[in-house]
Amino acid sequence: MDIEITRLYKFGPFRLDVKQQLLMHQGEPVQLAPKVFETLLLLVERRGQLVGKAEMMNILWPDRHVEESNLTQNIFTLRKLFRKDQGTKYIETIPRRGYRFVAPVEEIQDDSAPAVPGEPSAPQETGSAGEILPPLAEANISLAVLPVINESDDEELEYLADGLTEGIIYNLSRLSQLRVVARSVMFSYKGQNVNPIQVGNELGVGAVLVSSILLSGSNLSIKTELVNVANGWRLWGEQLDRPLADLQALESDLALRISGKLLSALTDLERSQVSKTYAPKPGAYKLYLKGRYYWNKKSAEGYRKAIESFQGAIEIDPNFAMAYSGLADSYVAFDFYGVLPTWETSPIAKAAALKALAIDDTLTEAHCSLACIKMMFERDWAGAEREFKRAIELSPSYAHAHIWYSNFLMAMGRIEESSVESQIARKLDPLDGEVNQYLGWHFMHVRQFDRAISQLEKTLERHPGFFLARVALGLAFLHRGEFARAIEELENASLVEKPPLLLAFLGHAYAMAGQKEKALKILEELKELSKQTHVPVYGIGLIYTALGNGSQAFEWFEKAYETQSAWLNWMKVTPEIDSLRPDPKFTNLLHRLNFPPDA
Numbered sequence: 340m341d342i343e344i345t346r347l348y349k350f351g352p353f354r355l356d357v358k359q360q361l362l363m364h365q366g367e368p369v370q371l372a373p374k375v376f377e378t379l380l381l382l383v384e385r386r387g388q389l390v391g392k393a394e395m396m397n398i399l400w401p402d403r404h405v406e407e408s409n410l411t412q413n414i415f416t417l418r419k420l421f422r423k424d425q426g427t428k429y430i431e432t433i434p435r436r437g438y439r440f441v442a443p444v445e446e447i448q449d450d451s452a453p454a455v456p457g458e459p460s461a462p463q464e465t466g467s468a469g470e471i472l473p474p475l476a477e478a479n480i481s482l483a484v485l486p487v488i489n490e491s492d493d494e495e496l497e498y499l500a501d502g503l504t505e506g507i508i509y510n511l512s513r514l515s516q517l518r519v520v521a522r523s524v525m526f527s528y529k530g531q532n533v534n535p536i537q538v539g540n541e542l543g544v545g546a547v548l549v550s551s552i553l554l555s556g557s558n559l560s561i562k563t564e565l566v567n568v569a570n571g572w573r574l575w576g577e578q579l580d581r582p583l584a585d586l587q588a589l590e591s592d593l594a595l596r597i598s599g600k601l602l603s604a605l606t607d608l609e610r611s612q613v614s615k616t617y618a619p620k621p622g623a624y625k626l627y628l629k630g631r632y633y634w635n636k637k638s639a640e641g642y643r644k645a646i647e648s649f650q651g652a653i654e655i656d657p658n659f660a661m662a663y664s665g666l667a668d669s670y671v672a673f674d675f676y677g678v679l680p681t682w683e684t685s686p687i688a689k690a691a692a693l694k695a696l697a698i699d700d701t702l703t704e705a706h707c708s709l710a711c712i713k714m715m716f717e718r719d720w721a722g723a724e725r726e727f728k729r730a731i732e733l734s735p736s737y738a739h740a741h742i743w744y745s746n747f748l749m750a751m752g753r754i755e756e757s758s759v760e761s762q763i764a765r766k767l768d769p770l771d772g773e774v775n776q777y778l779g780w781h782f783m784h785v786r787q788f789d790r791a792i793s794q795l796e797k798t799l800e801r802h803p804g805f806f807l808a809r810v811a812l813g814l815a816f817l818h819r820g821e822f823a824r825a826i827e828e829l830e831n832a833s834l835v836e837k838p839p840l841l842l843a844f845l846g847h848a849y850a851m852a853g854q855k856e857k858a859l860k861i862l863e864e865l866k867e868l869s870k871q872t873h874v875p876v877y878g879i880g881l882i883y884t885a886l887g888n889g890s891q892a893f894e895w896f897e898k899a900y901e902t903q904s905a906w907l908n909w910m911k912v913t914p915e916i917d918s919l920r921p922d923p924k925f926t927n928l929l930h931r932l933n934f935p936p937d938a
Contacts, residue, residue: 348383349445351427355383369420370569372481374399374543378413382430382440391437400541411766412481412518413543414438480601481518481544484508486529487561488551500552501526501635502628503561503590507548510594512736516602520544521738523771527801539568546574546601550593559583563593565600575600584621586628623656630665637772637805639676639836645669660702663695667708671715676838680873681903685716703734707743714747715905720935723747738768742777749784751935752911757781772798776808783815784912791815806835810844818914822852839868843878847915850885858882875899877906884916892916893924900928907932 348355354363360376362369371379377399382390396410414430421429429442484507489500505522512519520542528538535547550563564576577596581589630648633641646669652662670688673679689712695705710726713719727744730737745760761781764774775798782791795812799805813828829845846861862882868874880895899907910916910929919925 347447349447350383350429350442351421353421355380364420370545371416371420372543372545372568373540374409375413375416378410379417382438383444386440386442386444389433389437389439395437409543416481416543480516481520482511482546482548482597482601483520483538483542483544484511484525484548485533485535485538485550486526490551490553493554496552496554498629498632499554499559499586499625501632503550503552503586503593505631506587506590506628507594507597510591511598513734514598514602517598518544521768521771523768523774527770535564535566536568536571539566544568548597554583557583559586559589561589561593563597565597583625587624620656620659623652623659623662626652626655627659627662627665630662630669634665634669634672637672637807639673639838642669642673642676646673658698660695660698660705663691663698664702664705664708667692667695667712668704671708671711676836676840681716681905685712685903688712689716701733703730703737703740706730706733707737707740710747711743714750715908716903718908718933720747720751720933736767738764738771738774741767742774745781746777749781749912750908754785754912758785770801772802772805772808775801776805776811779808779811779815783811783818783914784909786818786914788815788819792819804835806832809835810841813848814844814915817848817851822848826852839865839872839874840878842868843875843881846882847878847885850882855886858886875904875906876902877904881915884919887918889919889922889924892919893922893928896928900931 346357348357352365355361356363357380360373362371362376362379378395381395381398392407392410396407399410399413414432418430421427427442429440431439431441433439484504487500487504489497504525508519508522508525511517524542535549539545539547545568547566547568548563549566550561552562553560558580559582560578560580562576562578565574566572567574575596579589579592626648630645630652633644633648635641646666649662649666649669652659653666656662667688670684670691673684688708692705692709692712695702696709699705706726707730710723710730713726714723724744724747727740727747730740731744734740741760741764745757745764748754748757748760758781761774761778764771765778768774776795779791779795779798782788782794792812792815795808795815798808799812802808809828809832813825813832815825816822816828817825825848826845829841829848833841833845842861842865846858846865849855849861850858862879865874865879865882869876876895877899880892880899883889883892883895896907907928910925910932911934916925
């Protein structure tokens, strides 16, 4: 009988067995997710050589688009493991290029093929007492929470399933010991029949949570299963039955149970963070989840329904801080659609944010909402920055705080700082539509129109109905001089939403394309429309700008200033008004906007 030769690599106290797909440390097996193992093997096989990031991603994830953060996380996991041997450096980072395995490696041929210590013959279930068999490796305490499946026939209850998913992710993300995959990444799997082990391998995590809910009358049943990606073991599974009124308690209970299975111990503070509840009165949390569900639609109708739901939650529980924060968020987002004037929405938004903080000053979302209000409506630049920093301090992993802070920094003309924050946001929540579309706006503001178009097209591939991304893409084509494509994209956006400001952007595009009659027609249409509903006058100023009528443009920008238009806040950087910058009236307007001095 032929003896099979096993390829082994030895470095420091570690031994890498290629055939068994196993890493040993001082004779003990180390559990690694398959993609982490493949990352290590690639570096070891190319030891001493620079391996580029792009090449590594093509090898590790062939025929699949993944974010660079997946590779970064694999490297982080390996470095954390190698800390066991503090005297040796194993992986060297070559800035902006890739990685190199620098530790001495000995390659040996082992024809004995010994049994792997502790390797099970087949996947095992948890014991009757619920003990973990076996635990995850300490180096890969990471989790992906698949979207909860709604097994009810009622499609209206999708918000319960989505809300439970978000709540579990949100609560577990508070634990510094546990890495939890972002909401946007996980919701890309929604509605798909996926294999949890395959998902775990794609994302490079140690465990995947699979759950489903069924509503029967006023009772909610949730079935859960926690799967160890490395070997298929079922770490834990359970069915919990609770009254629907106890929804938030169920969510916190689940997060506590899951963290208990993945982590060896929780401090009292961590336990309280994971199990924290916000709405003690029955029914309020259900309406809050409905509000967030509609808020995530990112549409005018979605924001209207979100406002109704948050207000309903507040009526049930006047001390529900998160509902006030959601209400503030909705009114801030509502501003773009121009349905209500800023002077009506901004006091409501601010009162809601302040009420949320009066109830709970540690609520990250409320600090972020207040920062947006101070920036967009009050032009309190110092106050806005203070609130953004406080939000990030409270929750460094909250991507939307980083992306809005990036937005603020761009308005201030602090380009490099803005870029850093937008990249942080993207790493934290790489598939989130708002994060990705704002990155497109960022590139447009720094006149990198090719990058803006590429970024926005990718965003729309994943979120084809995202109105703001479609508008931004139209403007990016406009600034690159592709007028026909710009008009086409803006007209496509009008098939999704038709706010007056979009009509103004379309008029601006017609004027830039030399189609003066169409631009003038839209101009008159907007003026007539303003007699019936709120029309953001900033947009009228844009059309006059593109028509080359600077005096009329400044008249309408003055009206925008008087009516607290948030769009003026980007006057420092927005490309639409570049032709007006030499005019002394422009300098005067910037001065009155009270921007801090340039650094």
